Each structure stands twice: as structure tokens, then as C-alpha cells.
Amino acid sequence: MSAQSLRFTLNGQAISLEVRPIERLATVLRREAGLTGTKIGCDAGDCGACTVLLDGAQVCACMVPVGQVAGRDVVTVEGLARDGGLSDLQQAFHRHGAAQCGICTPGMLMAATDLLRRIPRPTEAEAADALAGVLCRCTGYRKIVDAVLDVAGTAASPMPPAGCAVGARVPKTDGIAKLTGAEKFADDVAPADALWLRLVRSPHAHARFTLGAFDDLHARHPGLVRVLSAADVPGLNGFGIYPDVKDQPVLADGYVRYRGDPAVALVGDQATVTAIRDEEVPIDWRVIEPVTGIDAATAPGAVQLHADKPGNVLIEGLVRRGDVAAALAASDVVAEGEFETGSVEHAYIEPEAGYARRVGDRIEVGACTQAPYMDREEVANVLGIERHQVRIVPSACGGGFGGKLDVSLQPILAIAAWLLDRPVRAVYTRPESMAATTKRHPARMTGRLGCTRDGRLTALAFHADFDTGAYASWGPTVANRVPVHATGPYRVPAVEARGRAIYTNAPPSGAFRGFGVPQGALVHEGLIDELAERLDIDPLEFRLINAIRAGDVTATGQTLETSCGLVACLEALKPRWRASRAAAEAYNAGATSLRRGVGIGCMWYGIGNTSLSNPSTMRVGLKRDGTLTLYSGAVDIGQGANTIMTQICADALGVEMARFTLIMGDTDLTADAGKSSASRQTFVSGKAAELAGRDLRGQILRLANTGDAAAIEIGDGRVVVREGDAGRAIDLAELAEDANGDVLLGEGYFDPPTTTLDAEGQGVPYATYGFAAQIAEVEVDVELGTVKPRRIVAAHDVGRAINPVQVEGQIHGGVAQGIGFALMEEYIPGVSENLHDYLIPTFGDVPEIECILIEDAEPLGPYGAKGIGEPALVPTAPAILGAIHHATGVRIRRLPATPDRVRAAILANQAGREA
Numbered sequence: 082m083s084a085q086s087l088r089f090t091l092n093g094q095a096i097s098l099e100v101r102p103i104e105r106l107a108t109v110l111r112r113e114a115g116l117t118g119t120k121i122g123c124d125a126g127d128c129g130a131c132t133v134l135l136d137g138a139q140v141c142a143c144m145v146p147v148g149q150v151a152g153r154d155v156v157t158v159e160g161l162a163r164d165g166g167l168s169d170l171q172q173a174f175h176r177h178g179a180a181q182c183g184i185c186t187p188g189m190l191m192a193a194t195d196l197l198r199r200i201p202r203p204t205e206a207e208a209a210d211a212l213a214g215v216l217c218r219c220t221g222y223r224k225i226v227d228a229v230l231d232v233a234g235t236a237a238s239p240m241p242p243a244g245c246a247v248g249a250r251v252p253k254t255d256g257i258a259k260l261t262g263a264e265k266f267a268d269d270v271a272p273a274d275a276l277w278l279r280l281v282r283s284p285h286a287h288a289r290f291t292l293g294a295f296d297d298l299h300a301r302h303p304g305l306v307r308v309l310s311a312a313d314v315p316g317l318n319g320f321g322i323y324p325d326v327k328d329q330p331v332l333a334d335g336y337v338r339y340r341g342d343p344a345v346a347l348v349g350d351q352a353t354v355t356a357i358r359d360e361e362v363p364i365d366w367r368v369i370e371p372v373t374g375i376d377a378a379t380a381p382g383a384v385q386l387h388a389d390k391p392g393n394v395l396i397e398g399l400v401r402r403g404d405v406a407a408a409l410a411a412s413d414v415v416a417e418g419e420f421e422t423g424s425v426e427h428a429y430i431e432p433e434a435g436y437a438r439r440v441g442d443r444i445e446v447g448a449c450t451q452a453p454y455m456d457r458e459e460v461a462n463v464l465g466i467e468r469h470q471v472r473i474v475p476s477a478c479g480g481g482f483g484g485k486l487d488v489s490l491q492p493i494l495a496i497a498a499w500l501l502d503r504p505v506r507a508v509y510t511r512p513e514s515m516a517a518t519t520k521r522h523p524a525r526m527t528g529r530l531g532c533t534r535d536g537r538l539t540a541l542a543f544h545a546d547f548d549t550g551a552y553a554s555w556g557p558t559v560a561n562r563v564p565v566h567a568t569g570p571y572r573v574p575a576v577e578a579r580g581r582a583i584y585t586n587a588p589p590s591g592a593f594r595g596f597g598v599p600q601g602a603l604v605h606e607g608l609i610d611e612l613a614e615r616l617d618i619d620p621l622e623f624r625l626i627n628a629i630r631a632g633d634v635t636a637t638g639q640t641l642e643t644s645c646g647l648v649a650c651l652e653a654l655k656p657r658w659r660a661s662r663a664a665a666e667a668y669n670a671g672a673t674s675l676r677r678g679v680g681i682g683c684m685w686y687g688i689g690n691t692s693l694s695n696p697s698t699m700r701v702g703l704k705r706d707g708t709l710t711l712y713s714g715a716v717d718i719g720q721g722a723n724t725i726m727t728q729i730c731a732d733a734l735g736v737e738m739a740r741f742t743l744i745m746g747d748t749d750l751t752a753d754a755g756k757s758s759a760s761r762q763t764f765v766s767g768k769a770a771e772l773a774g775r776d777l778r779g780q781i782l783r784l785a786n787t788g789d790a791a792a793i794e795i796g797d798g799r800v801v802v803r804e805g806d807a808g809r810a811i812d813l814a815e816l817a818e819d820a821n822g823d824v825l826l827g828e829g830y831f832d833p834p835t836t837t838l839d840a841e842g843q844g845v846p847y848a849t850y851g852f853a854a855q856i857a858e859v860e861v862d863v864e865l866g867t868v869k870p871r872r873i874v875a876a877h878d879v880g881r882a883i884n885p886v887q888v889e890g891q892i893h894g895g896v897a898q899g900i901g902f903a904l905m906e907e908y909i910p911g912v913s914e915n916l917h918d919y920l921i922p923t924f925g926d927v928p929e930i931e932c933i934l935i936e937d938a939e940p941l942g943p944y945g946a947k948g949i950g951e952p953a954l955v956p957t958a959p960a961i962l963g964a965i966h967h968a969t970g971v972r973i974r975r976l977p978a979t980p981d982r983v984r985a986a987i988l989a990n991q992a993g994r995e996a
């Protein structure tokens with residue numbers, strides 16, 4: 082169909098475009114009208130990120146042929162702001178912290194606008210119903226609902242005064258851009274003249290292949306500029322997290338190990354590379370029986386997937402302390418069991434996207450990433466160039482959760498742009514994103530946990546096998562981190578905990594919010610519940626008896642000196658626990674098929690890398706005009722690092738936040754702050770930001786020749802330092818500028834003190850730990866097996882809540898992902914590669930979440946802060962499983978606890994009783 086002239090009203094303006102009527106409205110808005118505030122998360126009507134108003138009603142713009150809008154009225158997020166300011170709804174989102182990564186925010190705002198037009202004062206149920214078509218993976222929806230119900234509330238507080246930023250409920254410093262559609266995500270930033278790249282991926286989990294000649298393909302498709310294969314990789318055709326395990330090829334070299342392994346890359350104009358069907362590309366596949374699952378991979382004679390890994394064992398981790406066999410034999414009660422979890426997809430709403438361009442003898446890569454310095458190293462390796470020749474420019478990141486720690490399209494884009502000397506861009510489709518990128522490790526775990534008859538834990542024997550899939554990715558981290566955490570946050574004198582990462586022909590398993598700890602927590606929490614029941618001790622009291630406290634020694638031999646807030650979390654929950662348990666039991670006394678239950682889960686989580694150097698460097702510069710620039714390599718993936726770093730640095734420097742601008746993650750402009758993972762940025766980079774602020778403050782005070790207590794006032798062109806009644810002015814124009822235009826530059830560096838673990842897993846793996854306890858209230862339909870969470874109460878020791886709004890937001894989002902992990906999410910290659918077959922929690926799945934913040938200060942952390950990102954998810958699933966047991970008497974040990982599994986367990990339990 083040819084292009085036609087199409088007239089309609091867009092954000093109040095008459096507009097005329099030459100487009101094919103069949104094109105999707107979302108695509109046209111972005112490409113032709115330049116309104117990139119409308120996001121594309123799936124292009125299939127599943128995620129709602131593209132929601133706009135058509136004649137005032139919400140529609141998915143990816144499902145509307147643009148021809149249908151002729152003569153009609155279209156409003157996008159860019160049309161919401163009024164008179165140069167935010168609309169009331171946008172202000173409410175800002176005030177409540179309803180945007181985290183922000184990729185879903187335009188769609189949410191448009192759906193909410195539709196609702197408020199129809200129902201100016203909606204109920205929570207009406208709000209949830211109206212917004213149910215828009216998925217959010219970050220927020221757990223709670224603050225979005227709060228914002229919609231509080232649209233007429235008072236405006237957000239202004240930025241706090243100097244010295245008062247830490248602990249304040251400050252709106253996101255980058256929040257307004259997320260609310261107006263101005264934020265630039267990875268698909269919004271490519272050069273206009275960029276070629277497009279598309280990977281042709283293996284349809285087979287295990288195969289060998291040969292490539293034919295591409296002459297015919299070029300002849301049939303003149304817009305095809307180049308077909309890249311493994312032979313074109315200039316440097317090392319391998320990447321991976323660990324310096325000594327670069328086992329994942331950029332392009333497979335005749336052998337693919339999972340469904341989605343890329344074989345060739347097509348580069349050309351967009352229409353051409355998307356039009357070429359995979360079947361047209363001359364690839365001769367020879368399928369091999371795949372190695373599926375841990376048993377097949379470790380069976381005698383199993384096909385070895387990597388030449389240097391006999392038995393398909395990537396790595397083993399061990400923590401051993403005391404005589405476990407003797408301690409278990411001497412225990413009064415021993416609980417044991419096998420637990421299993423499936424593959425879980427990150428399902429961030431922003432698919433991977435990016436561009437690369439060659440600049441002389443350097444390469445620039447713009448992409449969504451959690452780890453720009455790691456990306457830089459990978460790109461340098463595959464191009465065979467030096468690291469300083471690579472510039473990584475992170476875009477805003479529309480969700481990561483660990484899935485954007487590994488490189489995805491960065492290496493192949495860099496290779497294409499390097500070889501062609503032209504900008505090249507790519508964006509993964511939703512199915513491609515789900516097929517090709519990492520997953521949460523499927524796990525099979527066994528545990529034996531003993532205690533005395535008065536409920537004191539004595540010993541734990543634990544073994545976990547993790548299906549790490551085709552390539553190593555973060556398998557070594559998972560296999561080592563989980564044994565350290567295997568006891569949970571409890572005193573256990575004798576421990577033997579092992580973890581193995583096993584290669585299979587599944588998609589690579591990588592990092593996903595917790596590095597295996599959420600899986601491992603099912604074992605310690607499940608077995609503790611069983612011990613408590615057998616001893617007739619209340620589950621919360623049992624945990625209190627055993628809760629690790631300051632001064633206790635962990636399974637790795639580490640003495641926890643301070644900041645050990647589990648007891649405080651449990652004490653805070655105790656009144657709610659008792660009341661909720663009693664209420665559920667009273668309800669069940671008269672219940673029929675609906676039964677209620679209340680469960681509890683606890684966790685601890687080591688903040689930062691396991692037993693590895695884990696440094697961060699942050700800088701803050703002062704320009705002649707009085708602008709402060711925080712050069713932060715701590716990438717904000719929605720968790721709020723941009724705001725947190727600014728709050729900390731501002732207070733350390735002693736000036737108001739409003740003076741700050743921030744440059745994030747650009748490897749040419751910011752120092753290495755490490756990756757945004759392992760819940761480390763607030764603790765590690767936050768400390769570095771504090772030290773940078775203090776460094777700059779020291780320089781200013783020295784220039785003014787004043788004492789430490791002096792107040793700093795920064796104005797245009799000068800700094801005034803006041804001490805008592807005296808004031809001393811520094812004329813910034815007299816100071817020399819550096820290359821970035823800064824006249825003064827403060828720097829902070831922090832590397833948390835850890836040690837390596839010895840052969841028995843003894844040492845100091847982390848400098849500090851987060852602690853938490855959560856209560857889950859659920860309702861189970863015993864006839865259907867469905868489980869509905871009714872309420873979550875989450876008590877978290879975060880050391881210090883630098884920004885309580887953001888801490889709550891992290892807890893909400895973690896809980897929501899924990900609900901998905903517990904009840905609904907399981908990724909199956911080739912089956913659930915889209916957001917209508919792979920279900921993540923929607924508005925209706927996430928109940929009220931009460932957050933209780935415990936602040937047991939960590940002396941090493943910035944203003945006492947630790948981390949919250951991953952801890953928020955870990956206790957949720959164990960708490961839900963405990964609640965299911967309380968409601969029904971059955972113990973579920975295979976996640977997700979889907980209705981069929983719950984119903985089968987209930988039937989088996991009934992049959993057991995009857996037998």
C-alpha cells in the first residue's frame with residue numbers, strides 16, 4: 082500500500098503526514114512526528130506502553146492502523162503538560178514517585194487521563210481497572226494508584242534546603258523528563274542516518290550449521306548492505322562476565338547452543354532487514370539432540386557443551402563450617418526437602434536497543450545498560466582495540482533487574498559500525514528480547530535443617546544445582562553467592578552448603594534480582610516453617626529465637642559487627658502477624674472453598690560483589706557559573722541512583738540539591754562506579770559520592786581558609802563561605818577551568834572491605850548485609866487452586882533510608898516481582914516469548930503493601946545506608962508459600978505455585994488424609 086496524505090489533530094494541532102495507512106500509529110508518532118514519548122514495549126497490544134488517547138479514549142497505538150485516525154483527535158504524553166507546566170496528574174505522579182524507570186509512565190499517564198476524564202474521583206478498584214492494560218515491571222503499581230487517587234493533592238515539596246537532602250522524600254531529579262515524554266531511552270537516541278541491523282537467530286536449541294553464499298540474498302534485496310558472520314568479528318568472538326570465561330560468541334561459529342543464538346547479522350535499510358525472512362538466509366542447520374535440564378546435562382555420557390567443562394559443570398561453590406553430619410545426627414528434629422524453581426524472564430518493558438558509530442579510531446556505543454564500563458571492555462575485546470578507544474553512552478534504561486548487565490546488542494552493533502564506518506542501530510523485538518537474553522536460573526535444591534527441641538537451629542546441609550543454560554553469564558556468581566546465603570539470616574553452627582552451575586541448551590541464565598538468593602531462600606524458610614510446626618512453635622517466634630544479631634558469626638566465619646536489623650524487623654511485624662493469623666483462622670472457621678492464610682519470610686542479602694574488589698569512583702565539579710555537576714557512573718535503571726547520589730553528595734558538600742546537574746554513565750565523562758547490580762550503588766557509589774562531596778567541600782574551605790563547620794553558599798560566579806559572622810568570597814572566574822569547564826573537582830573512591838573465601842568458603846564475602854521480614858496474607862480457592870495475595874507487610878533494615886519514597890518504591894516493585902516468581906512466572910523457550918503467554922503481575926495481582934523501614938545504621942555506608950534493590954524480592958515467595966500452607970495445610974515446593982500445582986497438592990493432601 083502506498084503512502085497517502087493523512088490529516089488529523091495531534092496534541093491540539095492540525096497535522097498532515099504522508100504515510101501508508103496500514104502503518105501502526107505508534108510507529109508513525111515516533112518516526113514521522115518525532116514524538117518518542119510514546120513507547121513500544123511489545124508492538125502486539127500486550128504491554129500498554131504505547132497507550133495514547135484517540136478521541137479522548139485510551140488505545141494501544143501499536144494496534145491502531147494510522148489510517149484509522151484520519152480526521153480524529155490524538156493526544157500523546159507530550160500533549161499533557163499545560164501552560165509549560167506539568168498537569169495535575171503528572172504532578173501527582175511526581176509527588177508520589179509513581180515513575181521509576183519511566184518506560185511505562187507515558188502509557189500509564191494516558192490511561193489515567195482517560196479514567197479521570199470519565200470518573201474524576203475514582204475508587205481504587207476503578208483506577209486499577211482502568212489502568213490494567215498497562216504493564217509496569219518496576220513499581221508494583223502501588224504508587225501509581227496512590228497518584229491517580231491523589232491527583233488533586235498538594236504540589237510536590239520544593240527541593241530541601243542545604244544539608245537536609247538525606248532522608249527527605251525528594252522527587253526524582255530526573256522525574257519530570259519521564260513524565261513529559263522527554264526522557265531518551267535507547268530506541269530514542271540513534272543517529273538519523275543509521276543503518277539497521279537484525280540478527281538471524283537459531284530456531285534450534287542445539288545445532289551445527291554452515292553458511293552459504295549471500296550473493297542471491299543481496300541480489301534479491303538491494304537494500305541489504307552487509308551480512309556479518311563469525312568470520313567478520315575483528316577481535317575475540319566471545320564475551321562474558323568473567324575475564325577468564327568469555328564463552329558466549331557474538332555470532333555463533335557453526336555451532337549454536339540455545340534457541341536464539343545468533344548466526345548472522347543483516348545490515349541495511351530498515352525496510353530491507355525487517356522484510357528478509359530468516360528462511361531466505363542460506364543457513365544449513367543440522368539439528369542435534371538438545372541437552373535439556375540438569376539431570377540430562379550431568380548424566381554419564383552427556384554431550385559436553387563446552388570443551389573445557391567436563392560433566393557440563395561450569396563451577397561449584399562451597400561454604401563449610403563445623404561437623405554437619407554429627408550436628409544433624411544430634412539434632413532433636415530434622416526437616417528436609419527438595420525445592421525446585423523454573424526459568425523467569427526479566428520482562429522489563431523496554432526491549433534492548435542501541436546504536437554504534439565509528440569516530441576516527443574510536444567507537445561510540447549508545448545503549449540501555451546496567452554496566453557501562455563492563456560494556457566498554459566487551460566492545461574493546463570483540464573489536465580487538467584498546468578500552469580507551471571505546472565510549473559507552475548509556476541511555477535512560479527502561480528496566481534492567483539484572484538482565485541488562487550482560488551485553489546484548491552492543492558488541493554486534495560496534496562490529497557493524499566499525500567495519501562499515503557508518504552508524505548502525507538495532508532494537509530487539511519483544512519475542513527476540515525474551516528468546517535471546519538471560520533468565521533467572523532454574524534451580525533444584527535440597528536441604529536438611531536440624532534444631533533442638535527448644536527450637537535452636539543446629540545444622541544445615543544444603544545443595545543447589547542451577548541450570549545456567551548455554552553460556553556462563555553470571556552462573557559463577559550464583560553458584561558462589563547462594564551457599565553463603567544458604568542459612569538465611571539465622572545462627573546455624575554447622576553448615577555445609579554447595580552450589581553448582583550446570584551448562585544445558587537452555588537460554589543463558591544470568592543475573593536477576595538476587596543472584597539465586599530468592600531461590601535459596603525457599604529452602605531455609607520452607608524448612609524453618611516445618612520445624613516450627615513440628616515443635617508447635619509460632620513461625621515468627623521460631624525466627625526470632627534464631628535471628629542473627631550483631632556479634633554473631635556467619636557460616637563463612639564472618640562476625641557481624643553492626644547493622645543487623647532482623648530482630649527489629651520481626652518485632653515490628655509481630656503485632657500485625659498475630660492479628661492477621663488470628664483473623665485468618667477466624668475466617669477459615671466458617672469458610673467453604675475460600676481459605677485464608679498468613680505466612681512469613683525472612684532474608685539477608687550481602688550488599689555488593691561476593692568476595693571481590695567492588696570499587697566506585699565519583700566526581701563532583703564546580704563551574705564558574707556556580708553549577709555543580711555530579712559525574713556519576715552509577716547508572717540509574719529506575720532504582721533512583723541519580724536522585725540518591727545527588728542527595729548524598731549535596732549534603733556532604735553542604736549545599737542545596739537544586740544546584741546540581743548530573744551526567745550519568747558516559748565512560749568518557751564519568752569514572753568507573755561499577756555496575757548497577759548486587760544492590761550496591763547506594764552503599765558503594767553513595768559512599769563515593771559522599772566522599773566526593775566532602776573532598777570538594779574541603780577544597781572550598783581551604784581556599785577560604787575557614788574551619789570545617791563553615792557554611793558554603795554558591796551563587797553565580799562566586800562561592801561565599803561563612804563562619805560565624807565572617808564571610809569570605811571566592812571569585813570562581815579567577816580559577817582555571819579543566820577540560821569539562823570545572824574550576825574545582827572533588828573525587829571520592831570507596832571499595833567495601835571484603836576478603837576472598839578460602840577452599841572451605843571461609844572469609845568476609847560482604848562488608849554489610851541487608852535484612853528483612855515480610856508477611857503475606859493470601860486467599861486460596863481450594864477448588865480451583867488459585868492463590869490471591871491480599872496484603873503484604875514488608876519490614877526492611879536498609880541502614881538509612883536516603884529517600885524513603887524510593888525505598889518504598891523498591892520494596893513495592895520487589896514484592897510484585899516476588900509475587901510473580903511465587904505464583905505465575907515461568908519462561909519456556911519457544912512457548913512464552915511474548916507478554917500475553919508470559920504473565921507478569923498486573924494491577925489486580927499486587928495487593929496493598931505496607932512498608933516498615935528499619936534504620937539500623939551501617940557505619941561504612943553513606944549516612945548509614947545499605948541497599949534495598951534485591952532484598953525487596955527475596956522474602957516474598959517464602960512468605961506466600963507459608964501463607965498457602967497456613968490456609969490449606971499443603972507445602973508447595975515447586976515454583977511457580979500455579980493453580981494446577983496448588984490444586985494437585987491439595988488433592989494429594991486430602992488423599993493422604995483419607996488413606
Ligand code: FES
Pocket residue numbers: 107120121122123124125126127128129130131132141142143144
Ligand atoms: S507496544 Fe503497544 S501494547 Fe505494547
Ligand code: FES
Pocket residue numbers: 179180181182183184185186216217218219220430479480719
Ligand atoms: S516504571 Fe513502570 S516499567 Fe519501569
